[in-house]
Amino acid sequence: MSDGNPAKTTPYTVPIGPIHPALKEPVMFTFRMNGEQIEKADFAPGQTHRGIEWMGMRRNPIQIVHLTDRICGICGVSHSLAFARAVEQIMEIDVPERADYIRAIIAEFERIQSHLLWAGMAAHELGFDTLLHLTWRVREQAMDTIELLTGNRVNYGIIQIGGVRRDITPDQHPAIHECLDYYRDLQGKLLRIFLEDATIQMRCRDCGILTRDDALRLCTVGPTARASGVNMDVRVDFPYAAYGDLDIEPILPDRYLGETRGDVFDRIVVRLLEVEQSAGIIRQCLDVMPAGDILWETKIPKILAAFKKAHGEAVGRHEAPRGEVLHYVRMDGKEHPTAWKVKASSYSNLMSWIPMLEGEQIADIPIIVASIDPCLSCTDRVAVVRGGRRSIMTKEELHRLSVEKTRRLMR
Amino acid sequence: MSGRRMTPDEVVAVFARELGGGVRGTRIAERREGAKKHPSYTIWIDLDREALKPAIRTLIDIHFPHLSVISGTDIGTAVELNYHFSIYYGTKGGEYMVTLTVALPKDDLRVPTIADLIPGAVFSEREKQEMLGVEVVGIPDGRRLFLPEEFPEGVYPWRKDGTGIPDAMVKDLWAVGRPANRPARPVVAREVQGEVQAAEKEEAKVTGRAPSTEEAERHE
Amino acid sequence: MKLTKSFNRSLWAFHFNSGSCNGCEIEIVAAITPRYDPERFGIKLVGSPRHADLLIVTGPVVKKMRDRLLRVYEQVPDPKVVMCVGVCGSSGGPFYDSYNLDGPVDDVIPVDVYVPGCPPRPEAIIYGVVRAQEKLERLEGERA
Known part of the structure; x- marks a missing residue:
């Protein structure tokens, strides 16, 4: 220089x-x-590059679930859920309905913490470090609730092939509601800070535009695609777990701002509104959650034996905080899968x-x-x-x- | 794009009509989850390699597809590629997955690029070239994607034949051993030697356990 | 050695990711945000290894990162302390049999403090930083 x-x-x-x-x-x-x-x-x-798929082809699906937790430390449940759903389809087993709801609840808590984490990092990139510290402080509330429900802050390890490992007990409900109320009260403040701040407007409006056509042609997913006006949300379009029972509308920027520009600002809007949406989904889940088992089979050796009878291929998808994740699994009557392809949302x-x-x-x-x-x-x-x-x-x-x-x- | 949303059977029928003999087999998988058991459909279509591009054009005519990823499997005599698409996204509960499968014989691992139809595919095609050793003919950007530059030529991680990962490339990070730079053990007296052997036996017992049983016990 | 009541410096840390899953990264950042606020004691993350006293390494060291890790280690001025956060840096963790690893971290550079966990909690990371500061004070005492 x-x-x-x-x-x-x-x-x-x-x-x-x-x-x-x-x-x-x-x-x-x-x-x-x-x-x-x-x-x-x-x-x-x-x-x-760690070669996770290659390692997975040497392990059995119960072991792989722990590996999928660690594909990305922020998407602690997304990859496990998509992988477990693929294996369950090959084994042709039905997951208990209660487990479907618990999966959805944890996935939505993950979305809340992930979007807040992102909002903080975005503020940091703009030089707005006060806001970084503010969003990360409020994020801790979601982390505490996740820890209460799963036992871990990160890499939850809650998904098991055929269900979930931990139930949500009635005495945990007040804590969950307290967390959801906290975010409901906070939402107005967060939106005001991020969307009405003149500096954020100046830096993010009409910056980094992705047109709807480009978003489609380049196969983008999740909030990035939705901010460009592509109506695409796996939870709504391709129902799985408890999402088919719930009332969800994909968040598109024109519903809040009246127009879609596909810029950085639109991406902020979509993510912030999704925090509120996730809290709403968790409320719906808690209200209608059926009673019952949380696992298809509790004995690990029996699950392992079932892998050896499983033949076929299947695809498991999930709308992670960053967009669609997809796991393709193929099993040929062995304990370990013959093929495993992980498609992360950022991919x-x-x-x-x-x-x-x-x-x-x-x-x-x-x-x-x-x-x-x-x-x-x-x-x-x-x-x-x-x-x-x-x-x-x-x-x-x-x-x-x-x-x-x-x-x-x-x- | 036609206006009305077709049923999965109609989608399959369109492929059969447009591609004729190029379609080797079809399968519609249905999955219902949650309390209301809302169905979701995955359509699997087996194709000849020559029918791949016409099939994607057919798909574009139905509804511009979202390409999730291309996955691949080494099935011994051939490498199978699966193109995972979804159509009718944006319709509540009405999206279908469409997976197009082509098998490439091992002596002719070539497949045409689809990046001219769907530019985003180039990312996944680059990955298939390095991971499975297939040649994507006409790919606009043929560089490696994930593997480092110094990764050996002719080694493809997802292959299950001689071109897969050789054992020498795997460094077992769990392995612990006696440091190599220490002096040799002193000559051991007989009873001490017995102890060493016992210790070694003990060690073999611990490390010889199959990982699956270990995992199972942990969860029990 | 016990930590002196008035630290003789504010500890600056540089974080190097050698191929981790990002779980440790977010816990490190969580550890410096207001709930824990170690910046009260002058502990903060810096953007350049040349400014740092403490090198925090996460991840099992993929082959591409080995040389970069060595270079960053050499750039940290003496006396320096290396802290390995997360189990995959100390033993490979769930990635132990990958074909693209050169780790664990202590095969590449000497490590002073190990913080186990997958990922460790922010409290554990802060405890590790305190131990690292103790070691740093001892090293400085030896130099003086």
Whole structure:
């Protein structure tokens, strides 16, 4: 970044990454820059490829459930649920209805904590650290309730093939309601802070736009797709667990704002409204939850024996906080599956970065990258290649550029 | 896109009509969960490799599909690829999964790209190239996706034949052993030697346990 | 050695993810947010290893990350303390038999404090940081 460099005005390349491995696989970006503007963006995931699918093909599904918990620390139940549903379809077993409801309740609590986590990280990328601390403090309420229900804050380990491991007892209901009331009272405040704040409007409105056509063609899922106006929510469209019994409407930005722009701001709106929606779903579940068993079979050796009789292939899907997760499993009468493919939600969303980023400014990279919620997003290290000279730019500096832009706009 | 939502049987009939002999087999799986037992349908269609692109065009004519992912299995003599689509998303409880399956014989592992029809597919196609060793003909971006650059050529993690992961690549992180840089054990007296053997036996007993039983006991 | 009543420095930590599932990451961030608020004691996460006293490593060290971990370790100024958070950094955890690992962490760099758990609770992480600070004070005492 020497000032007298003649190559300063020509397009130069900025690699960013490997990113904070929030995804199943973190990403390394390469940008071709023209001044402050991004001309072309490219990325390479796989910085922390662990080969989970390969390991899974050597283990039995009961063991894999614990592995699926650890595909992503934030989606502690999403992958397990999708995987268990795939295996249950192959084994042709019916999950007890009560277990379906408990699965939905835990999945919705996960959505609440995940969206709040994301909102905090987005605020941090804009340089609004007060808001980061505020959202993470209110997130702890959901974490406490999850811990009460499952025994763990992260990686809940509640899903078992054929049901769930823990029941929700009547004496836990007051604590759950207390948590839901807390978020009901908080919702107005959160929406006011995020949606009426002039700074957030300036940084996020018309920034990182993804058109509806691009969202469809690039196979995006979840809040990212919905913010671009694609009506797509696995819970509503393809009912599973308890979701078929409930009254749910997909959250689309035009229902709140009257229009859909597909920008970062719309993505914030969708996620914040989904916090409220999730609380509503949990209330509905608690009201109509049937009594009964929570497991198809309690004896592990019997479940293992059933795997050896299972033949066939199936797909399990679930709407995770970030969008659809899909597990394809194939069993051929052995304890371990013959094939297992995990499709995480961010897997589908990464391609949408390219149309979002191209044409934007370097200081907008952190918030746009974060806006699809690739779990957390933190740029680890940036190397600037300029006229053949290579200098290292840290994540801190990129973050500083973003914060400075906020300050400039506020003047 | 036609206006009326077809039943799963009608969708299958459209494929049979449009593709004729290209369809090898079809199956409709139904799943009902929750208290109300609302049905959800997954349509499985087995195709000839040549029928893959026409099948996707047929699917686009029905409703622009959402491609979730392409999965793959090594079934011995061939590699099967499954293209997992969903159609009619956005209709309450009316979405169908449509999985198109093509089998590629091991001596000719080539499949045409579908990225010209659905640009988002390139991500998944890149993964299939590195994980299963199939060649996606005409892929706009053929680089590796997840595997590191120094990953050996000709090794494909999901294959179950000689091109799978060799044992030498697996580093068992649970393994504990005597550090290699320590001096050799002193010559042991007879009774001490007996102890060592007993200890080694004990160790074999612990490590020799099958993981599945260990797991089972933990849950009991 | 006991921690002195007035710490002789505010402890700055750099977090390095070597391929973790992100569970430990969010618990580390949760540990620095207002419920626990260790920043009262000057403990905070920094964006560059050159500013750090403490290197927090998570994950089982995938092959691509090995060299980067070594480079980051060398960038942390002496005296430094390394803390390994999460069970997959200490033994591989559920990923022990993967084909793409070079771990565990102590095969790559020396580790001073292990915080077990999958993931450890924020309280455990803070306890680990306190132990790391004790060790750091001892190292400084030895240097002086």
